[in-house]
Amino acid sequence: MFAARLPRAFALRGPPIEGLPVRKASAAASALLVVYTFVIAGALGLSSAHWMTNGEYPFGRVGVGAWTVWPRSGSREADPYTRAVNARTGAIPLGVGEGLLLRASVDDGGRALDARCAYRVGPATPQARFWTLTLYDVAGRPVDTPLGRSGFSSAELLRDQNGGFSITVSREAATGNWLMMPESGPVTLIFRLYDSPASVGSAALDFRTVPRVERLECAP
Amino acid sequence: MTLRGQFALATLCAFVLAAIAHLAAVLAIPYLAEKDAFSRLRSTLSADRSEIIAAPGDLGTWLPYPDPDVALSTCAYTLEEGPVRVSARTGALFQSVSLHARAGGVFFAITDRAAVRGALDLVLMTRRQLDEALATEDPDEPSRDVRIVAPSREGLVVIRVLAAFPSQREEASEVAKSVSCTIDRE
Incomplete structure (x- = not known):
């Protein structure tokens, strides 16, 4: 009974006019179209939602040199996508007033950070009471190298x-501040400023005050 | 309407419905997620003390992108049974306390700079609980608590203690573990 009503509701046809022949085949075609509509809508809607909440926060980013900042991710004004990303990953963001997170997965030249290359990070940082610099593997874990230091x-x-x-980030030992690269794979640097004026207004950040991420040389 | 016209109309409807499904899914994810921080910590709702989620130098935590120099501990709270009092002792190490609403985000954050005589005390309450507290309060002796109205009834108190040197890791974990989150009955 329900199926018999569907074509009239969805195919935008008026009531059958007396004397005109009723095309029987279009009922099945209309039912197929309805199924088609819902399948496409569900697949597109859900897969796009999955894709947009699967990695980094999609909106509200500010680029500073090699670094990306999401100034509103730790505030009440965080957008629904940011909340969804946090819910899916289990991430606990830094609050505004607590600190600020800067993330680099590329160097100053825009090339992806690669474990086969050596990088120099420095020399300046924005004002903060403390900061930490940490190297992560592609799965989001701090790198686990024989040196036992990930940042x-x-x-x-x-x-x-x-x-x-x-700071020299390389596979081969270097003098001074040396951070050992893992054996292979893409890597990410995260720079966290704790108790920094920049966390309240990211206007305090400009590319001269954030550390440069300079690529030195790459192993073949 | 020709079949081709019906097909075009159905495709158009599909796109509109897809947009609605997309928005609904994004808004629903925080409430349906099972791996978000609050759902993982729901079992600690009745605990009176904060529990360590990521100890400094611990590479085995479920927290994505943990800071290896920070001891991170949490208290899951619910305001069903009354306001929640959070008491932290501060020491020489950098320490911060942030409040996260379930499915909401950070609604309050404070660092140890705001501590009074080495103590950070916050009282978390709903708007109704705040009104009740104000109504029953003696006007000559106003409360000195820092009262914070939470946007939702459930959430997390997150404590971060920084160990700038590896030798401070143990102390940082101790400080992070010692924060009390108790239901405030007056």
Whole structure:
């Protein structure tokens, strides 16, 4: 009974006029079209929602040099996509006033960070009480290298006379602040500023005050 | 209408419905997710003390992109039974407390700079609980609590303690573990 009503409702046909022949085949065709509509709508709607909430926050990003910042991700104004991403990954964002997260998966030249290459990170940072720099593998875990170090905090660094610093991220040992690369794969650098004026207004960030991520050389 | 016209109309309807399904799915994900931080920590709702989620240097945590220099601990809260009092002692290490609404996001964050004599005390309540507290309060002796109205009844208190040196990791974990989150009955 329901099936008999469907074609009239969806095929936008008026009531059959007396004397005119009624095309029997169009009932099945209309039912197919209805199924087609819902299948396409469901597939497109759900897969696009899945795709947009699967990785980084899709909206509200600000680029500073090699780094990407999502200034509103830790505030009440976080958009629904940001909330969905957090819900799916289990991430606990840094609140505004608590700190700010900067993420780099590319170097200053826009090339993806690769474990086969060596990088120099430094020399300046935005104002903050503390900061940490951490190297992650593609799965979001801090790198696990034989050196047992996956990052630096601002207190641990060797600095030059002007207060600047330089961290070498490479597979081969380097002098000074050395962070060992994992064996292979794409990597991500995350730079966290704790208790920083920049977390309240990201206007305090400009490319001169964030660390540069410079590619040195790459193994073949 | 020709079959081709019907097909075009059905496709158009499909796109409109797809957009609606997309928005509905994005808005529903925080409530349906099973791997979000609150759902994972729901079992700790009755605990009176914060529990460590990611100890400094711990690579085995479920938290994505954990900071290896930070001890992160949480209390899951519900305001069903009354306001929740969060008490943290601060020490020499950087410490911050943030409040996350379930499916909402961060609605409050504070660092140890705001501590009074080495203590950070917050009282989390609903709007109704705040009105009740204000109505029953003695006007000559106003409460000194920092009262925060939560946008939803459930959420997480998140404590971060920074261990700037590996030698501070143990201390940072101890501080992160010692935050109390109790139901405030007055």
